[in-house]
Amino acid sequence: MSIDQASAQDLQAQLADLEKQYNAFEAANLSLDLTRGKPNSAQLDLSNSMDGILNSAYVTRAGEDCRNYGGLDGLAEAKELFSKVLGVSPQETLIGGNASLTLMFQTLAFAHLFGVRGADSAWIKEGVVKFLCPVPGYDRHFSVCEELGIEMIPVAMTDQGPDMDQVEALVKADSAIKGIWCVPRFSNPTGIVYSDDVVDRIAQLGKIAGAHFRVMWDNAYAVHALHREAPELANIMDAARRYGTEDSVIIFGSTSKITFAGAGLAFMGTSEENLKYFKKHLGMVTIGPDKVNQLRHVKFFGDFDGLMTHMDKHAELLKPRFDAVLQHLEDGLKGSDMGGWTVPEGGYFISFDCLPGLAKEIIALAAAVGVKLTPAGATFPYGLDPEDKNIRLAPSFPALSDINKTMEVFVVCVKLASIRLKLQAE
Amino acid sequence: MSIDQASAQDLQAQLADLEKQYNAFEAANLSLDLTRGKPNSAQLDLSNSMDGILNSAYVTRAGEDCRNYGGLDGLAEAKELFSKVLGVSPQETLIGGNASLTLMFQTLAFAHLFGVRGADSAWIKEGVVKFLCPVPGYDRHFSVCEELGIEMIPVAMTDQGPDMDQVEALVKADSAIKGIWCVPRFSNPTGIVYSDDVVDRIAQLGKIAGAHFRVMWDNAYAVHALHREAPELANIMDAARRYGTEDSVIIFGSTSKITFAGAGLAFMGTSEENLKYFKKHLGMVTIGPDKVNQLRHVKFFGDFDGLMTHMDKHAELLKPRFDAVLQHLEDGLKGSDMGGWTVPEGGYFISFDCLPGLAKEIIALAAAVGVKLTPAGATFPYGLDPEDKNIRLAPSFPALSDINKTMEVFVVCVKLASIRLKLQAE
Numbered sequence: 001m002s003i004d005q006a007s008a009q010d011l012q013a014q015l016a017d018l019e020k021q022y023n024a025f026e027a028a029n030l031s032l033d034l035t036r037g038k039p040n041s042a043q044l045d046l047s048n049s050m051d052g053i054l055n056s057a058y059v060t061r062a063g064e065d066c067r068n069y070g071g072l073d074g075l076a077e078a079k080e081l082f083s084k085v086l087g088v089s090p091q092e093t094l095i096g097g098n099a100s101l102t103l104m105f106q107t108l109a110f111a112h113l114f115g116v117r118g119a120d121s122a123w124i125k126e127g128v129v130k131f132l133c134p135v136p137g138y139d140r141h142f143s144v145c146e147e148l149g150i151e152m153i154p155v156a157m158t159d160q161g162p163d164m165d166q167v168e169a170l171v172k173a174d175s176a177i178k179g180i181w182c183v184p185r186f187s188n189p190t191g192i193v194y195s196d197d198v199v200d201r202i203a204q205l206g207k208i209a210g211a212h213f214r215v216m217w218d219n220a221y222a223v224h225a226l227h228r229e230a231p232e233l234a235n236i237m238d239a240a241r242r243y244g245t246e247d248s249v250i251i252f253g254s255t256s257k258i259t260f261a262g263a264g265l266a267f268m269g270t271s272e273e274n275l276k277y278f279k280k281h282l283g284m285v286t287i288g289p290d291k292v293n294q295l296r297h298v299k300f301f302g303d304f305d306g307l308m309t310h311m312d313k314h315a316e317l318l319k320p321r322f323d324a325v326l327q328h329l330e331d332g333l334k335g336s337d338m339g340g341w342t343v344p345e346g347g348y349f350i351s352f353d354c355l356p357g358l359a360k361e362i363i364a365l366a367a368a369v370g371v372k373l374t375p376a377g378a379t380f381p382y383g384l385d386p387e388d389k390n391i392r393l394a395p396s397f398p399a400l401s402d403i404n405k406t407m408e409v410f411v412v413c414v415k416l417a418s419i420r421l422k423l424q425a426e
Numbered sequence: 427m428s429i430d431q432a433s434a435q436d437l438q439a440q441l442a443d444l445e446k447q448y449n450a451f452e453a454a455n456l457s458l459d460l461t462r463g464k465p466n467s468a469q470l471d472l473s474n475s476m477d478g479i480l481n482s483a484y485v486t487r488a489g490e491d492c493r494n495y496g497g498l499d500g501l502a503e504a505k506e507l508f509s510k511v512l513g514v515s516p517q518e519t520l521i522g523g524n525a526s527l528t529l530m531f532q533t534l535a536f537a538h539l540f541g542v543r544g545a546d547s548a549w550i551k552e553g554v555v556k557f558l559c560p561v562p563g564y565d566r567h568f569s570v571c572e573e574l575g576i577e578m579i580p581v582a583m584t585d586q587g588p589d590m591d592q593v594e595a596l597v598k599a600d601s602a603i604k605g606i607w608c609v610p611r612f613s614n615p616t617g618i619v620y621s622d623d624v625v626d627r628i629a630q631l632g633k634i635a636g637a638h639f640r641v642m643w644d645n646a647y648a649v650h651a652l653h654r655e656a657p658e659l660a661n662i663m664d665a666a667r668r669y670g671t672e673d674s675v676i677i678f679g680s681t682s683k684i685t686f687a688g689a690g691l692a693f694m695g696t697s698e699e700n701l702k703y704f705k706k707h708l709g710m711v712t713i714g715p716d717k718v719n720q721l722r723h724v725k726f727f728g729d730f731d732g733l734m735t736h737m738d739k740h741a742e743l744l745k746p747r748f749d750a751v752l753q754h755l756e757d758g759l760k761g762s763d764m765g766g767w768t769v770p771e772g773g774y775f776i777s778f779d780c781l782p783g784l785a786k787e788i789i790a791l792a793a794a795v796g797v798k799l800t801p802a803g804a805t806f807p808y809g810l811d812p813e814d815k816n817i818r819l820a821p822s823f824p825a826l827s828d829i830n831k832t833m834e835v836f837v838v839c840v841k842l843a844s845i846r847l848k849l850q851a852e
């Protein structure tokens with residue numbers, strides 16, 4: 001029943017019951033964690049055979065010895081395979097180290113401090129630099145901007161992607177805006193997939209904004225669907241080619257949630273001209289990436305079909321965990337008007353919006369009985385959720401039994417906080 | 427016979443003979459390369475068993491799953507092992523990715539742009555920033571400074587290390603000098619080992635210079651001796667502890683020339699306080715290093731003794747190559763007064779000083795008959811060797827027969843250029 005239709009008496013009765021349940025959780029000495037988008041160990045086991053797969057065959061297709069120095073932008077065979085994940089050509093692809101975050105940081109740091117087309121094009125030379133951040137979003141994106149002193153402007157997310165009317169109006173009005181962060185498929189944390197229209201409009205931003213505007217297209221969950229019929233994402237580079245805005249698009253991906261988190265490969269796709277300038281700076285920072293690990297990955301997958309078959313196995317392991325979270329929300333909160341949530345078909349998160357002003361309280365209630373949730377505000381620039389309502393749920397890592405227990409606690413905490421608020425207001 | 431004692435007639439006769447030899451090289455269509463300090467494939471083979479060594483045992487001593495996220499500064503067991511290479515405590519150690527160059531770049535970039543102790547301590551806030559560069563030195567160090575806009579001041583190298591009278595006088599006179607680059611054992615390219623007195627004086631620079639002065643101690647060849655009796659390097663961190671200058675010392679190393687070049691581990695050692703600030707910034711750039719590769723390395727070596735035994739095998743493969751280069755110089759140029767060279771007991775290079783003004787010419791002569799040498803000037807800031815005389819020879823990579831042929835050509839080119847110069851002057 002909706003909290004808005006219940007009588008005060010009903011609510012008081014519910015509250016008493018919820019407090020009893022909550023006290024029981026307290027007595028149970030729980031230690032549960034639903035904070036991090038980490039693969040679980042069964043997922044990691046899927047790639048165990050990578051170590052040793054080379055069998056002392058360290059020579060690449062081009063005849064290079066991948067154990068030695070040489071090659072700043074990765075192996076040709078790795079480019080060929082992972083360019084398909086990015087949706088660009090192998091010539092538009094760079095294979096990096098173990099972290100796409102590093103490639104993103106470097107992209108922004110080089111553009112901001114050293115320029116995208118030589119020193120005169122450094123963003124910082126124009127004074128204040130701003131970035132658009134669809135919210136809720138990914139905290140690591142926001143911390144890169146903060147580190148570099150780039151001002152963040154939150155823009156609203158819809159179920160189609162960022163609110164493009166708002167985005168276009170902002171970009172038109174303020175030339176200090178140099179880019180936008182996007183997680184376009186199974187967005188972090190809402191799980192939505194950008195619509196074709198939104199992708200098309202984002203590809204046109206490079207025409208509206210200045211020449212050095214950049215779309216940071218973090219396609220972290222490009223192939224991370226929970227089933228094969230999940231919505232596809234339109235190819236942004238194809239759209240950019242139609243509008244002549246290829247330089248504005250930089251696509252990122254990694255195998256962190258495909259093989260090993262932290263011991264996989266990161267890659268980026270952008271115009272060949274962008275890559276040329278990027279590599280000029282990258283060559284000052286490193287001699288080159290770990291090519292042995294690149295060869296390992298190529299050998300492990302074989303080809304793109306092999307990679308997709310591998311992703312099916314991840315989906316098999318993840319889907320029951322997502323289903324469990326959703327089932328608890330459905331059973332416990334559907335029709336209650338105490339919050340809303342997304343039903344993602346891929347990615348690593350479920351986004352829950354409680355009643356405004358309650359996110360911190362719900363998270364604190366859960367913490368007090370041993371259930372760790374992502375800190376309130378983490379999905380907003382500077383950690384500030386203006387309505388204090390977004391909570392990110394990450395079901396991938398814990399065992400199914402732990403997820404069930406965690407969600408039991410979560411639902412009780414949401415109800416407790418919501419009913420207390422309602423009773424206070426009356 | 428010395429070129430200075432030979433008659434013009436003698437020189438003319440020698441010249442004719444040399445030109446005949448040179449023309450024969452030209453006709454032979456050589457393709458030889460002595461440019462890069464790369465391990466040869468027999469050296470790389472020594473570590474082949476690393477791939478597969480984990481045998482699906484991915485759990486660390488602390489019980490962490492090294493296939494998953496977590497841990498910004500590396501595994502405890504890797505810190506324990508490689509802190510011994512650095513000569514610091516495990517608490518003073520950070521294990522990074524595959525490139526010490528990246529750790530060096532990040533150290534300077536963070537200090538320069540973001541500060542070593544918060545934003546107010548950013549070097550760039552003080553205006554012009556300068557760095558001392560002992561020459562000849564390592565070009566990658568110089569390009570990091572150039573990228574960041576840090577002015578480089580060359581200082582002379584002696585056979586004991588940098589000329590410390592000069593270094594101390596410069597640091598006293600100019601507070602814009604924020605650091606010095608050092609390759610203290612088997613220096614690149616001269617191969618000398620810094621004397622105990624030089625190490626001690628460098629450890630005191632932190633007292634003379636400001637609080638944010640940094641010694642970039644790139645101990646790239648820490649365990650890379652050609653034999654076990656090679657001169658040891660004094661421990662700079664021990665010295666720094668005596669003077670209370672631990673914050674001024676940052677030590678770098680890697681396994682690029684121990685296991686696989688580009689697929690090894692990089693590490694740094696510095697005060698715990700420095701590490702704390704460094705990690706604050708590093709956490710914006712990466713989630714963490716490749717811990718699977720760290721575990722692989724630890725398992726491969728076992729302990730520091732195991733690592734040193736492994737280095738003996740490298741020495742066995744490298745020593746004949748160094749000997750070949752030195753033998754050709756000895757046989758062809760000893761007593762000729764056409765150049766001098768170092769006789770390193772470790773590292774990857776032999777440094778040759780020809781007559782002033784001839785380095786470019788000798789390198790061009792060799793190139794014209796298919797023998798690639800490191801570009802003239804590469805060992806100096808901005809690529810400018812003021813006397814145009816230093817040539818870096820890198821014997822590690824080519825087969826012994828190629829080294830012999832290369833050195834034959836090299837000696838002839840040195841003689842040709844030197845005698846032509848002498849005859850011109852007369």
